[in-house]
């Protein structure tokens with residue numbers, strides 16, 4: 001079986017004109033996926049009291065491990081800073097990066113990396129003290145702003161404040177924990193980061209009621225996975241797992257019912273998604289039940305969202321842009337056919 005899958009992967013690579021199926025082979029040979037995540041922030045990737053990573057990014061790592069290795073526990077999480085995350089991928093230290101990373105022109109075209117479909121649409125926001133009388137960004141003229149080094153936020157902040165002719169003093173931090181500590185200690189008038197991250201940050205404030213997140217955001221922050229350029233097979237696998245989780249939500253396939261649907265569903269799309277027809281796994285060099293394994297491990301996209309950042313979490317974020325396309329959001333999977 002293993003030999004057959006390996007030969008199929010090689011054939012796919014040749015057919016696709018890819019340099020190699022190197023990452024898939026490496027992950028399989030190692031028996032483990034090495035997944036780059038953040039050093040820890042609530043909702044995306046944060047170790048719980050037992051040291052188990054929780055969060056949307058962590059679940060995406062598990063979904064890929066389940067799809068590729070048939071076992072969602074076969075993941076090694078590597079905690080990366082904003083600054084060293086892309087180098088870790090370039091050097092081969094990790095197989096894939098799921099680390100609240102914004103896709104931009106520069107990151108997609110100048111550092112040898114490839115950006116795969118967005119799994120969380122975000123925007124850059126500001127947290128302020130409620131008693132500071134700041135309602136909108138325009139009220140932040142002259143403010144001292146805490147910002148993390150190596151993020152998209154440094155440039156967005158400078159661009160926006162310059163365009164609006166607002167002066168500000170950035171206080172730049174390499175580590176997120178020291179940035180939070182500084183903000184909660186009153187060293188900055190505002191703290192800026194992805195709005196989702198701010199929601200998570202306020203849950204760990206010594207006194208969350210003292211702070212608010214402004215409604216206004218100043219940027220588009222499309223967050224998604226990154227892989228190395230030149231390995232189309234691997235890129236297609238990570239992409240397909242993402243689309244599969246969205247398609248599962250659209251077609252009502254859940255963590256709880258996936259196994260039963262795999263044998264009983266009469267819907268042609270569900271049959272292909274769960275590996276009963278179409279041989280889609282084989283075409284990617286995987287087992288045909290790859291999406292069944294991923295969904296059984298983490299649930300569909302909506303379940304992953306609600307558990308980690310939505311109503312089942314402390315962040316309680318609304319689906320908003322991250323809703324399905326047919327419910328007013330932007331999450332839209334290519335059809336499984």
Ligand SMILES: N[C@@H](CCC(=O)N[C@@H](CS)C(=O)NCC(=O)O)C(=O)O
Nearest residue numbers: 038039040082101102148151152193
């Ligand atoms: N989405 C932005 C920001 C990502 C980012 O690194 N955010 C910081 C806070 S602003 C963070 O999450 N840090 C968590 C950590 O360092 O573990 C980017 O890709 O540049």
